[in-house]
Amino acid sequence: MADNKNVISDVIPVMTKITEHKLNGSNYLKWSKTVRVYLRSIDKDDHLTKDPPTDxxxxxxxxxxxxLFLQLRNSIHSEVIILINHCEFVKELMDYLNFLYSGKGxxxxxxxxxxxxxxxxxEDKSLTAYFMDFKRVYEELNVLLPFSPDVKVxxxxxxxxxxxxxxxxxxxxxxxxxxxxxxSSEISSLHETFTRVLRTESTQSSQTQRVLLLAVIQMNNRVIEEEVEEELQAIEIISVMERLVLIRTQEESFVIIIMSLAIQNIIVRNFRGKISDHRW
Known part of the structure; x- marks a missing residue:
């Protein structure tokens, strides 16, 4: 029974969590701070910096x-767990999470x-809520740009x-x-940043001018096409009118020919009648 109790006491901590607020990515700074404080409280914070000993x-x-690794794993959201399956040690896990979510670099x-x-x-937040949000941003800024005694840093x-x-x-x-x-991989100087912005602005201005020029050319081409189309339509109308005139002329000529033939028939009949009268 004593042995069983020892086994149970060893297993229970494995299923515990360091914090109820599981890591989901967006709460990394607060979560990692809680983890570090916990490990320091049980005098195990050396697992954050040291590799396994060889003695x-x-x-x-x-x-x-x-x-400790299992306790950390139980304190991580399932969506993040997928990303850290390759980790085996606390240091490896915390270093990788720091790489993923700290934002450094x-x-x-x-x-x-x-x-x-x-x-x-x-805005419409209470003064306390506004202060807490501001403090959170301030703390994250300190993490991203930590204080250094190095003057160059x-x-x-x-x-x-x-x-x-x-x-x-x-x-x-x-x-x-x-x-x-x-x-980019690193932040350039303020002067270099201004130069890049100015260069990009000039490039965009040139591109805008080219776009406007192309638009004007396309508009002119469209106007020319419309004018040509109108001229072609006018020419087509004139051609149709000329055909109609020709047909009209041909019809009139045909009528004149018929009338001439009719007159000739009348003259011939009259002439034949006079010849018959003369014989009698």
Missing amino acids: DTRQTWLREDAR NISRIYDVCKAFYRAEK QQAQREQLAVMSFLTGLPSEYETSKYQILS
Whole structure:
């Protein structure tokens, strides 16, 4: 019985969850923070940074890591589970989830967060709800652009913030430029960003001019085609009229010929009558 109790005590934690709020992708920052705090509270946060040991403690460490791994897995939504089936250790799992959802190095995500941070509005939310939303965005911004004692890193982050603020203020007609810049693997300098936007604007302007020119040419061609068609219709009408005149003329000529023949018949009959009278 004692052995059975030990087995049960070992199995129960496997089915538990670290948090009731399962990871669904959009709540990664809050979820990962909860996981790290939990692991630190039980003095197991070394599983986030260390690989399996190779000494005599390996088996114990692997058993603990497997138990924590299953607890993490039970705290993840089924749609995300499909993406992490290849992971076997806690560190591997957390690193991969960080790659998928943290947004670090994802310029488009940094842009979205900066836009939400610099253009936050209370709207119809309560003051507390507005503050909580703003704080959430602020915390995510700190994750995407974490503080660093390295001066060069700080300068690069300030340059990134300047670029994001510049792009946020551009109107909708510059969406193509913003998409190209945000799709790149790294953020260029503010000056380079402006140059790329200006270059794209010039290209779009040239393309617009070409489109307008083609439209004018097509319109002119359409007008010419309509004029030619009208002329052809006019020529066809004239041709028909000429045929009608010709037919009319032919009909009149035919009538004249018939009348001439009739007159000739009358003259011949009269002449024959006079000859008969003379004989008598």
